Amino acid sequence: MDLQELTLAQAAAAVKKKEVSPVDLVKACLGRIEAINDKTSAYISVFADQALKVAQASEAMMMAGHDMGALHGIPLSLKDNVSLKGQLTTAGSKVLADWHPDDDATVARRLRSAGAIFIGKCNMHEFAWGGTSDNPHYGAVRNPWDTSKFPAGSSGGSGVSVAARTCYGSIGTDTGGSIRLPSAVNGIVGIRPTYGRVSNHGIIPLAWSMDTAGPMTRTVEDCAIMFNAIAGHDHRDPASAQQPIDDYTSDLHLDLKGLRVGVVPGYFFSHLQPAVHDAVRAALTQLERLGAVVVDVPIANIEGNISAQLTVESVEPSTYHQKWLRERPDDYGEDVRALLETGELLLATHYVQAQRYRALLRQEFMEAFKRVDVFICPTLPFTATDVGAMTVVIEDGKEEDMLSAIMQFTGVPSLTGLPSLNVPCGFDQQGLPVGMQIIGKPFDERTLFRVGAQFEGATEFHKRAPQI
Amino acid sequence: MSEPAITQRDVAVLARYADLPLSEERQQAILPILQSWVPAANELNRRMAEDEVRGQIPCTIFAFGNRA
Numbered sequence: 001m002d003l004q005e006l007t008l009a010q011a012a013a014a015v016k017k018k019e020v021s022p023v024d025l026v027k028a029c030l031g032r033i034e035a036i037n038d039k040t041s042a043y044i045s046v047f048a049d050q051a052l053k054v055a056q057a058s059e060a061m062m063m064a065g066h067d068m069g070a071l072h073g074i075p076l077s078l079k080d081n082v083s084l085k086g087q088l089t090t091a092g093s094k095v096l097a098d099w100h101p102d103d104d105a106t107v108a109r110r111l112r113s114a115g116a117i118f119i120g121k122c123n124m125h126e127f128a129w130g131g132t133s134d135n136p137h138y139g140a141v142r143n144p145w146d147t148s149k150f151p152a153g154s155s156g157g158s159g160v161s162v163a164a165r166t167c168y169g170s171i172g173t174d175t176g177g178s179i180r181l182p183s184a185v186n187g188i189v190g191i192r193p194t195y196g197r198v199s200n201h202g203i204i205p206l207a208w209s210m211d212t213a214g215p216m217t218r219t220v221e222d223c224a225i226m227f228n229a230i231a232g233h234d235h236r237d238p239a240s241a242q243q244p245i246d247d248y249t250s251d252l253h254l255d256l257k258g259l260r261v262g263v264v265p266g267y268f269f270s271h272l273q274p275a276v277h278d279a280v281r282a283a284l285t286q287l288e289r290l291g292a293v294v295v296d297v298p299i300a301n302i303e304g305n306i307s308a309q310l311t312v313e314s315v316e317p318s319t320y321h322q323k324w325l326r327e328r329p330d331d332y333g334e335d336v337r338a339l340l341e342t343g344e345l346l347l348a349t350h351y352v353q354a355q356r357y358r359a360l361l362r363q364e365f366m367e368a369f370k371r372v373d374v375f376i377c378p379t380l381p382f383t384a385t386d387v388g389a390m391t392v393v394i395e396d397g398k399e400e401d402m403l404s405a406i407m408q409f410t411g412v413p414s415l416t417g418l419p420s421l422n423v424p425c426g427f428d429q430q431g432l433p434v435g436m437q438i439i440g441k442p443f444d445e446r447t448l449f450r451v452g453a454q455f456e457g458a459t460e461f462h463k464r465a466p467q468i
Numbered sequence: 469m470s471e472p473a474i475t476q477r478d479v480a481v482l483a484r485y486a487d488l489p490l491s492e493e494r495q496q497a498i499l500p501i502l503q504s505w506v507p508a509a510n511e512l513n514r515r516m517a518e519d520e521v522r523g524q525i526p527c528t529i530f531a532f533g534n535r536a
Contacts, residue, residue: 209528304515307508314505326489334497341494342501345482350509353516355526360516362527401504417527 003028005465008074008168008222015062015073022055022062022073022117025168029075029119032166036468039147041139042160044080045088046120051075054117068115070225076111077161077170079154080121081128082213083202084108091204092124092154094137094331095324105202106237107171107213107230114229119167122157126336128173128206129317130154131181131406132389136333140387143185144466145432149384152181152406154206158216159186163466169217169226175206176313177380177410179214183422184379184435187464189223189452190216192410194442195417196241198227199234207316208239209355210414219462220423220452224248227445246446252453257291259451262372265296267303271408272381273394279426279434280378283455287376290454297368297375301360302412306404308354308361309411315351318343362416369441374451377409379435383428413439421448424461433461474502 003025006014014020030048037043058073078084081091083101085108090096104112112118123141125133133141133156141156143149144164151160155172159182162170172179174192183190191214198213205211215226227248234240261284263269269277284294318325318340325332325340332340368375382405385392391399392406413420419440426434440448456462476495479502483490490498516524 301515304508304512307505307512310505311509311512338498338501341483341488341490342498342505344486344488345479345498345502346505346509349513350506352526352528353513354509355528356516356521356524357512359527360521360524404504 004032004165007219008217009219009225011168012070012072012074012225016067018062022058023052025073026051026055026075026117026119029167032164033120036144036164036166039468040142040144040160040164041123042141042157042164042166043077043120044090044092044123044138044157047087047118051117051119058115058117068113069229070114071111071229072115074116074169075119075167076116077120077122077158077167078108078118079124079158079170079172081124081173081204082108082171084118084121087121089121091128092126092135092138095328097137101202103202106199106234108202110230111171122155122161122170124157125154126333127204127317128154128175128178129336129339131177131403133157133182134388142387143384144468145187146384146430147468148386149432150185150387150389152185152380152384154178155216156182159183159188159190162186162188162216162218164468165465169215169222171213172216173203173211173213175210176309176407176414179216180379180410180420180422180435180437181406183216185384185433187424187433187461188216188218189220189421189423189462190214191223191227191421191445191448192413192419193227193231193445194241194419196239197419197443197445198230199237199240201234201236205320207313209316210312220449220456221249221252224252224449241443243443248446248449251446251450254450255291256287256451256454259292259374260372261287261292261294262297262368262375263294263377264299264302264375268377268409271394272378273383275383275426275428276378276381276434280436283425283436284376286458287451287455290458295372297372299364299368301357301364304357305361305411305415306407308357308415309407310404311346311350311354312358314339314343315346358415361412365416365418373447375439377437379409379422379437380406381408383432383434409437418442419445419448421452423452423455426461474499474506
């Protein structure tokens with residue numbers, strides 16, 4: 001049995017049947033980390049000794065008939081802005097280079113309660129304020145499909161940790177796209193939940209009104225299993241939703257006959273690299289073969305979403321960082337420092353107009369959801385670009401600013417609070433992954449997982465592994 | 469509508485209002501970002517100031533009761 005090629009679901013089942021020991025899973029993961037971390041800088045901290053001890057205890061409990069839950073004995077990684085009690089939690093920064101929280105983040109606590117074993121903390125874009133994971137303090141994270149390419153971000157280390165088979169899943173965070181983007185360019189599954197569906201307690205914030213946390217995994221089923229463990233109200237997060245949770249694995253097997261898929265004409269398939277255009281168009285055709293119906297649905301005010309996202313996503317972090325930015329500005333990397341300084345100088349009217357725009361955009365999407373069940377678009381308009389690049393060419397040979405380009409499609413769910421799932425849907429001519437984004441109604445993650453699972457069942461993109 | 473380009477002096481004035489110490493080097497570093505972002509933000513301001521959306525309230529309000 002190749003332990004690295006088991007999915008989370010398969011590994012969990014094997015542990016419960018006592019066919020595989022958690023100790024063997026952890027050893028296999030640690031071996032992979034040792035093999036790839038120098039080439040990818042995916043991890044900031046690795047808990048080898050602790051993970052093995054926990055695995056031994058986990059094995060003993062299972063042998064004694066004490067099953068902790070769906071994730072019993074499963075090694076997972078966490079993005080390094082997620083607090084873990086007593087463990088170094090840096091948020092990819094020099095500012096927090098020596099910080100050891102005195103409590104777990106709620107997502108970590110819930111994963112522990114389900115039996116998960118934490119194998120390490122993942123590198124990321126500094127303070128999650130960026131989309132490349134080019135970290136000046138802990139090393140530039142590199143894509144396992146081609147280590148000269150970036151893994152996107154800000155949850156780049158988490159994306160690499162999953163794609164490179166060093167763990168069975170990771171927790172990332174997503175404000176402007178930071179789960180979905182690295183999921184797309186690393187060829188894995190990742191979900192940005194409905195705002196408020198998963199607790200942000202114990203996670204270093206970026207922009208309070210847009211921050212979310214969610215799983216990143218190799219398959220949709222794995223993602224749904226992890227989501228079951230973390231979703232739900234948390235009284236310690238003031239923005240936590242009271243909406244009852246679902247069983248997010250319950251609809252994975254349901255077919256897509258009659259499912260209505262919306263596409264925003266003139267936006268979702270404009271301004272793309274050809275490989276991305278072709279892969280996502282082919283994915284829509286595949287969904288039609290599975291019984292879905294694709295419908296054009298205009299959204300009157302979709303243009304303007306990038307400016308609104310930049311305004312909100314820069315002003316809110318700038319307020320969180322005001323004290324540090326004045327007391328220790330040189331401890332920030334240049335790109336994050338410049339963005340934080342910029343956010344201080346936008347006007348209050350810019351910020352409030354952006355918040356009014358968000359409400360307007362949300363209303364337009366909620367109206368559109370009377371006609372469709374989900375929207376589908378590319379997750380980003382290009383495949384992985386070179387590490388260190390600040391610009392990207394999408395079409396006509398024109399170089400564009402990386403930050404604005406990368407959030408072309410991820411901004412819609414970020415601004416509106418809607419859930420969205422990235423699913424691998426192809427590769428470009430260099431073998432670099434392409435992802436599609438499935439956007440759903442509030443609290444309808446179950447339908448996102450259903451669409452993703454049915455697409456996965458009819459394709460093989462998720463089975464390909466990087467040769468690193 | 470074309471707007472005059474933001475200047476380094478503008479950045480210095482804004483930073484002083486914001487009580488943000490910015491050296492000339494830092495002013496030069498963030499000037500291109502503001503020159504890129506502010507026109508689009510002002511365009512969004514104009515859009516959201518139009519009569520047809522005057523009644524639109526921002527999403528950052530207290531919402532008691534059901535959350536959806």
